[in-house]
Amino acid sequence: GAGVSQSPSNKVTEKGKDVELRCDPISGHTALYWYRQSLGQGLEFLIYFQGNSAPDKSGLPSDRFSAERTGGSVSTLTIQRTQQEDSAVYLCASSPQGQSYEQYFGPGTRLTVT
Amino acid sequence: KQEVTQIPAALSVPEGENLVLNCSFTDSAIYNLQWFRQDPGKGLTSLLLIQSSQREQTSGRLNASLDKSSGRSTLYIAASQPGDSATYLCAVGAQKLVFGQGTRLTINP
Numbered sequence: 678g679a680g681v682s683q684s685p686s687n688k689v690t691e692k693g694k695d696v697e698l699r700c701d702p703i704s705g706h707t708a709l710y711w712y713r714q715s716l717g718q719g720l721e722f723l724i725y726f727q728g729n730s731a732p733d734k735s736g737l738p739s740d741r742f743s744a745e746r747t748g749g750s751v752s753t754l755t756i757q758r759t760q761q762e763d764s765a766v767y768l769c770a771s772s773p774q775g776q777s778y779e780q781y782f783g784p785g786t787r788l789t790v791t
Numbered sequence: 792k793q794e795v796t797q798i799p800a801a802l803s804v805p806e807g808e809n810l811v812l813n814c815s816f817t818d819s820a821i822y823n824l825q826w827f828r829q830d831p832g833k834g835l836t837s838l839l840l841i842q843s844s845q846r847e848q849t850s851g852r853l854n855a856s857l858d859k860s861s862g863r864s865t866l867y868i869a870a871s872q873p874g875d876s877a878t879y880l881c882a883v884g885a886q887k888l889v890f891g892q893g894t895r896l897t898i899n900p
Binding site: 681708710712719720721722725727733735736768770777778779780781782783784785 | 822823825827833834835836837840842880882885886887888889890891892893
């Protein structure tokens with residue numbers, strides 16, 4: 678079946694602009710996660726959605742970062758007033774309902790802030 | 792705060808060898824441990840998931856073990872092939888995975 682998809686695959690933006698990154702999870706998966714992978718910091722958790730519960734935003738690095746999940750499916754990660762340190766690969770993952778929490782990752786969006 | 796360490800950072804071996812990748816974590820109260828591979832410019836592919844009540848998992852030529860008391864996991868790759876060349880990441884947690892920095896593995900034909 679189809680895996681997690683993300684768009685765009687690459688995004689170049691100027692410092693100060695807002696960007697939106699999209700994630701389509703595996704159909705039927707109830708949990709959705711965003712991570713960031715950068716050279717200096719490795720892979721870091723950003724935010725987690727589970728069903729209709731309030732998201733866990735504990736990993737968001739600043740209030741310039743926000744995310745929403747519409748209809749329990751597609752998610753959008755928004756970065757406002759982008760900075761050069763936001764340059765990274767943003768990875769989305771999803772997992773099915775149940776206790777295993779095995780996460781399946783998408784290909785990522787490479788964000789470059791110039 | 793959970794910290795995950797992977798040693799070595801890079802490993803290069805000839806084709807056909809068996810090899811072991813190591814992962815250690817500081818807090819033994821983990822829910823899951825998951826091993827991934829990442830090819831250059833790609834996302835993560837899940838290889839094996841070990842739940843906290845389990846000691847090991849096997850998939851094909853891969854075997855992962857978990858020793859919570861010592862805070863360690865190993866990924867054993869049998870009869871390595873050039874296609875196994877990738878970065879291998881371990882991660883612990885449930886919803887919020889904490890990742891190691893990875894081991895970059897090169898299998899030489």
